[in-house]
Amino acid sequence: MILYIFSIMLLIFLAPLMPSFMKMVKMYLLYKKPISIFQGYRDFSKLLSKEIIISKETSAITRIAPFLVLSPLLLTLFFLPPIVSGEYYVSFVDAFTITGLISLSTFFLMLLGLDSASSFGGLGSSREAFISALVEPAMILTLFSVSMMAKNLGIGQAGINLSLHFPSAHIASFIFAGISFFILLIAENGRIPVDNPETHLELTMVHEAMILDLSGFYLLLIESAGSVKFIIFASIFVSLFVPFGLNLPIVLAILVFIAKLFILAIAVALLEVNMAKLRLFKVPNLLGIAIVFAFLSLITFYVLGA
Amino acid sequence: MFIFDKLSILFVFLIMLGVVPNLFYSFGYLPHIKRKIHYLVHYFGFIASMLGVVVAGNALVFLLFWELMSLTSWQLILTEIEDKSTIKAARFYFFMTHFGFVFLLLFFLIVTNGNLEIDFNSMKIIASDFAYPTLLFFFAVLGLLSKAGVVPMHVWLPYAHPAAPSPVSALMSGVMLKVAIYGLFRFLFDILSNWQLEWGVLILILGAISSLVGVLYALSEHDIKALLANHSIENIGIILLGFGMGMIFLSLKLPTLSAFAFMAALFHSFNHMSFKSLLFMGAGSVLHQTKTKNMEKYGGLIKAMPITAFTFLLASISISALPPTNGFLSEWMIFQSLLGSASIDNISLKLAIPFSVFALALTGGLAIACFVKVFGITFLGLHRSTNAKHAHEVNMMMKIGMILMSLVVVSLMLFTPFYMKLFDGITSQLLHVSIYNKIFPNIWSMHSISDNGGIVSPLILLAGLIVLTLSIYAIYKSLNIKHRVYHTWACGYNTSAKTQYSATGFAGPIRRFFTWLYVPDEHFEKEVIAGHKTKFKDASFSVHVRPLFERSLYQSSVRWTNKMSYYVYRLAHFEQSRYAAMIFNILLSVLFSYRIFVHEFSWATLALESVVMIISIKVLLIGDKK
Numbered sequence: 004m005i006l007y008i009f010s011i012m013l014l015i016f017l018a019p020l021m022p023s024f025m026k027m028v029k030m031y032l033l034y035k036k037p038i039s040i041f042q043g044y045r046d047f048s049k050l051l052s053k054e055i056i057i058s059k060e061t062s063a064i065t066r067i068a069p070f071l072v073l074s075p076l077l078l079t080l081f082f083l084p085p086i087v088s089g090e091y092y093v094s095f096v097d098a099f100t101i102t103g104l105i106s107l108s109t110f111f112l113m114l115l116g117l118d119s120a121s122s123f124g125g126l127g128s129s130r131e132a133f134i135s136a137l138v139e140p141a142m143i144l145t146l147f148s149v150s151m152m153a154k155n156l157g158i159g160q161a162g163i164n165l166s167l168h169f170p171s172a173h174i175a176s177f178i179f180a181g182i183s184f185f186i187l188l189i190a191e192n193g194r195i196p197v198d199n200p201e202t203h204l205e206l207t208m209v210h211e212a213m214i215l216d217l218s219g220f221y222l223l224l225i226e227s228a229g230s231v232k233f234i235i236f237a238s239i240f241v242s243l244f245v246p247f248g249l250n251l252p253i254v255l256a257i258l259v260f261i262a263k264l265f266i267l268a269i270a271v272a273l274l275e276v277n278m279a280k281l282r283l284f285k286v287p288n289l290l291g292i293a294i295v296f297a298f299l300s301l302i303t304f305y306v307l308g309a
Numbered sequence: 310m311f312i313f314d315k316l317s318i319l320f321v322f323l324i325m326l327g328v329v330p331n332l333f334y335s336f337g338y339l340p341h342i343k344r345k346i347h348y349l350v351h352y353f354g355f356i357a358s359m360l361g362v363v364v365a366g367n368a369l370v371f372l373l374f375w376e377l378m379s380l381t382s383w384q385l386i387l388t389e390i391e392d393k394s395t396i397k398a399a400r401f402y403f404f405m406t407h408f409g410f411v412f413l414l415l416f417f418l419i420v421t422n423g424n425l426e427i428d429f430n431s432m433k434i435i436a437s438d439f440a441y442p443t444l445l446f447f448f449a450v451l452g453l454l455s456k457a458g459v460v461p462m463h464v465w466l467p468y469a470h471p472a473a474p475s476p477v478s479a480l481m482s483g484v485m486l487k488v489a490i491y492g493l494f495r496f497l498f499d500i501l502s503n504w505q506l507e508w509g510v511l512i513l514i515l516g517a518i519s520s521l522v523g524v525l526y527a528l529s530e531h532d533i534k535a536l537l538a539n540h541s542i543e544n545i546g547i548i549l550l551g552f553g554m555g556m557i558f559l560s561l562k563l564p565t566l567s568a569f570a571f572m573a574a575l576f577h578s579f580n581h582m583s584f585k586s587l588l589f590m591g592a593g594s595v596l597h598q599t600k601t602k603n604m605e606k607y608g609g610l611i612k613a614m615p616i617t618a619f620t621f622l623l624a625s626i627s628i629s630a631l632p633p634t635n636g637f638l639s640e641w642m643i644f645q646s647l648l649g650s651a652s653i654d655n656i657s658l659k660l661a662i663p664f665s666v667f668a669l670a671l672t673g674g675l676a677i678a679c680f681v682k683v684f685g686i687t688f689l690g691l692h693r694s695t696n697a698k699h700a701h702e703v704n705m706m707m708k709i710g711m712i713l714m715s716l717v718v719v720s721l722m723l724f725t726p727f728y729m730k731l732f733d734g735i736t737s738q739l740l741h742v743s744i745y746n747k748i749f750p751n752i753w754s755m756h757s758i759s760d761n762g763g764i765v766s767p768l769i770l771l772a773g774l775i776v777l778t779l780s781i782y783a784i785y786k787s788l789n790i791k792h793r794v795y796h797t798w799a800c801g802y803n804t805s806a807k808t809q810y811s812a813t814g815f816a817g818p819i820r821r822f823f824t825w826l827y828v829p830d831e832h833f834e835k836e837v838i839a840g841h842k843t844k845f846k847d848a849s850f851s852v853h854v855r856p857l858f859e860r861s862l863y864q865s866s867v868r869w870t871n872k873m874s875y876y877v878y879r880l881a882h883f884e885q886s887r888y889a890a891m892i893f894n895i896l897l898s899v900l901f902s903y904r905i906f907v908h909e910f911s912w913a914t915l916a917l918e919s920v921v922m923i924i925s926i927k928v929l930l931i932g933d934k935k
Contacts, residue, residue, distance in 0.1 A: 054791040060691055060804060061797075062611045070785075074777040075632075081773070095754040097763025099641055100770065103632040110631055110677055117685030117810065120609075121799045125810020128685065132678035133818035139674030140667045147648060147666060156648070156763030205800075216797055220790050224781070287822055294667070301663050305656065 006253070007091040011080050014238060017261070018230040019043030021237065021268050022200070028272035043230065047223060055219035060120040068111040068118070069217070069224040075104040076231045083235065084162025084242035086260040088250045092159030098146040101158060102139070105191070105235070108228060109135050115225075116213030123205060127212025130283055134197065134209065137290040138190050144297035145183045149243055151304055152177055158239060165246035175307070179300035181244040186293040188236040188271075190286070192229070195275040197286050200229075207280055237267050312366040312429070315734050316498075319575070320363040320491045322731075326717055327484040327582045328356050334590050334710025335476040337703065341597060342474060348388050352477070355381040359484060363491050368417040368432070369425040375413065379406040379456075382485060385477045386469055398465075398472035405465040409455035416448035420500055429499040436500050446508050449496045450515075457489035459549065460519040461858045463542045467530070470538035471602055475593020476710075478534060482541045483586035487578045490548060494571075497556070498739045509556030510658070516553050517668040519546030522858070524675040528682070528819050529827055529854040531604045531812045533592045536683060537585065540628065543672060544581040548574050550665060551643045557658070558649070559740065566649045568736040568744050569758040573642035575732045576725075580635045583721055584624040587714040591621035594707055595687060598700035604812040606694040607687040613700045616708050618688045620715040625680040627718055630673050633770035635721035638755070640673065641765055649759035675819070682815045691806040725767055726752045813852055820852070827854045880930055890929035898922060 023042040030037040039045070057065060079101050085092040109131065116128035146156070152170040153161035170177050190197045198209040205212070214225050241263040248259035281289060335352060342348050358381055361374030383406070386399045417425060419439060420432045436445060455462035470478045497504070523543030530536040551574030558567035594617045595610060596602055611618035627636035647669065650662035692698040702708070721728060726749045733745035748756055754766040797804040820827055835848035880887065901918040 051788070054793055056793045056795050058797040058804075059794050060609075062609070062689060063615070064611065064689060070778045070781050073781060074774055077777050077781075078770070078773045095764050095766045095769065097757075097765060099644055099763060100632055100765050103630070103637055103641075104770075106629075106673075106677055107626070107631040110626065110629065110681060113681040114685055114689065117681070117815075118689045119797045120690040120804050120806075120809045121797045122804075122808045122810060123799065125685075125690075125815060128681060129810060129815045129818060132681050132815070133822070136671070136674035136678045136819065139677075140670035143644070143666060143670035144663060147663065150648070150761050150763070151651060154761050156757070156761055220785055220788065283818060284821065298663065298667075302660060305659055 050223035119216035141293040162242040166249040176304040183296035330713035337706030398468035413452035471534035479589035513553030516549030570646035577639035587624040608693040611688040645757035
């Protein structure tokens with residue numbers, strides 16, 4: 004139980020680091036002077052001390068929704084796979100519930116975009132609705148396929164099962180599911196081929212457009228939700244698709260887990276540096292690839308047993 | 310004459326849950342209805358006839374109440390008769406519902422051998438002796454599902470629901486469609502016994518298509534009640550996905566999985582009843598205040614109508630299948646039963662069912678998009694019309710109706726084990742397996758039946774969400790942060806009602822992606838300044854989506870009938886001898902086809918008789934070339 008609480012604390016501690024780390028890597032690769040890895044914390048403390056400006060056009064939703072954007076994601080942190088063997092993990096919540104919780108957070112985020120009566124907010128919400136509607140089937144199918152290989156739909160148990168019995172007999176469908184999930188990780192977190200987190204140009208922005216009117220503590224909640232969401236996806240990815248190192252001694256296992264997270268962050272940063280943002284109407288092609296890989300994974304599992 | 314077994318009682322319970330809040334709402338709504346007596350008579354007649362259908366014990370009573378249900382709801386649609394479109398919608402509904410009735414009548418005539426007063430058990434014996442059970446199944450499906458609004462017989466819903474007064478739409482969509490689902494349970498379990506595997510597959514396919522088609526047309530809709538009607542099509546599709554999986558599992562002799570799927574279907578029926586009634590009530594309140602069904606004229610209503618808005622929000626979250634609401638739980642159960650397909654041996658079926666998973670998941674994603682659109686455009690932002698500006702909260706009775714219905718939604722969310730116990734009673738009656746203890750070993754967590762199925766804990770999720778939200782809120786309060794109210798930052802531009810996103814614009818990306826399905830008629834007009842293409846002072850954009858099924862299946866059949874009758878008319882040409890010749894030819898073809906298709910078939914007679922027919926048509930009808 005102590006380990007369980009520690010791992011949640013660790014994830015919360017790591018959450019603001021990841022986006023800053025990715026930005027650092029990107030800046031380094033672009034020969035810019037990199038920002039500090041602790042930039043996330045600096046932003047956090049700065050936003051904490053700022054006053055909140057609320058638009059006069061907004062309603063109660065703006066005062067409620069930021070809390071409801073963050074809390075489902077924080078709740079999800081409790082349901083993630085264990086990072087050390089023997090650690091307590093939640094067995095009473097399955098993968099579908101986790102996708103549901105993430106959608107709940109997105110739902111309120113989209114409402115937030117429509118609340119301030121600004122055209123940017125509506126633009127962001129509309130695009131986010133479009134993208135997340137297409138993410139949903141790929142996500143469910145990938146989880147379906149993984150649950151088959153892991154012999155369980157609960158994410159915690161699946162992580163343990165995969166680390167104990169790596170599905171080397173089903174390596175093809177495992178890899179297909181992994182590719183699909185990686186695309187979803189990028190799409191759901193608004194990383195570059197789908198959305199550019201650093202721009203504020205109306206042609207390109209999705210996530211930033213929805214939160215353009217927020218400030219102070221509310222913005223802090225939404226920014227934290229963004230980083231928590233990334234850490235959720237990253238830790239699910241490394242626990243399910245790179246299921247190694249769980250059985251090492253405790254300290255080593257935790258270090259290996261952190262290392263895996265950072266390697267994933269580097270992979271995402273490399274992808275971001277090397278790719279341009281897709282046009283909004285090209286994004287379905289990318290998500291279509293994810294859906295096709297998820298189907299392929301299921302079909303190879305069923306037909307070939309590979 | 311009447312039966313009161315568990316299935317009937319359950320559906321009586323469903324109807325009562327839907328009706329009681331609706332009564333309050335309806336009395337609040339009454340001052341705005343001109344023909345009060347007409348409305349009340351048919352309203353209560355409608356409720357009584359729905360109750361009559363679910364407790365009917367023989368075919369005659371069933372058909373009587375079924376027809377009464379159709380006629381009273383038809384008259385209820387005609388309540389606000391001043392509107393031209395109402396009459397058209399009512400006529401369409403009248404046609405569709407009787408289209409279904411014909412098949413029900415045929416079904417009953419066959420399974421009762423013409424004696425309509427025998428009970429279901431005797432019908433079962435007759436039906437099991439009937440040589441073509443699939444024909445009976447098709448009659449039942451056409452009869453019941455045209456009432457339930459399943460693709461391709463869903464076309465009347467987006468016309469009938471907007472035309473009816475809102476309490477009636479709530480009843481029709483929330484409760485009447487479930488009566489058709491009741492019929493499906495009753496007919497398939499109590500009358501048709503030897504099921505084929507293909508029946509379940511057919512229901513599954515119909516469900517998958519309905520759910521997708523429903524939600525896609527809902528997205529393109531900006532009449533709020535037509536949008537909700539399209540969502541009814543979607544939800545009936547989801548119910549049928551569960552039902553179809555249940556039938557498939559039962560045909561494959563997997564009774565526990567089957568019971569789970571049927572329970573999922575029943576649970577979703579209850580959930581859809583609750584949230585769809587609530588949504589229609591909310592839409593009715595909005596409509597009543599703003600005097601329009603067009604969503605583009607709403608906006609900012611949450612400030613004036615908080616109770617309507619928050620009950621509507623609850624229903625929106627629930628219908629979008631977001632945890633921890635009841636809508637999520639039933640959709641979760643349906644997902645789990647689809648995932649149970651992993652234990653099927655038939656490989657082609659096993660490969661096909663992931664496509665239903667895909668359809669259901671895509672439906673879920675699009676439903677979220679759609680309800681963000683409905684809630685966001687209707688209740689958030691700035692008011693888009695003067696009526697929306699002067700809107701205020703509806704009267705007490707209507708508020709009570711909405712609050713009671715939201716309590717029903719909350720009760721379905723909190724007391725899931727209780728409802729599951731009820732549904733378990735049904736499945737143990739129908740399938741003789743009881744799985745309640747496997748689903749709920751304790752009341753906290755809900756288990757799936759399939760091999761590597763999942764677990765969900767609705768109450769823990771709800772508690773966790775509440776605790777986390779409140780603790781973040783407590784942190785926020787303890788920090789004592791200053792607030793300042795200012796105008797919206799729109800990058801230096803003014804914010805006005807016209808610069809916000811519209812419902813049409815919100816659905817824009819999705820409409821563009823599915824443009825092959827929608828085939829929208831787009832009209833874009835602008836008044837340019839001094840010949841500059843990009844500078845204009847006034848512009849209007851309108852888009853109209855014509856439903857594919859209506860266009861292809863209904864309008865084209867009308868067009869073909871017209872064409873055919875034109876040729877017949879040309880042949881006959883008002884000459885008595887031609888008419889006589891035509892009658893003679895039709896008689897001949899009937900006799901010949903009876904001989905060929907019913908009596909005995911041989912290629913030689915087919916060829917001979919075709920030659921005779923052709924000569925007779927040529928000589929008698931067409932005549933010499935002029």
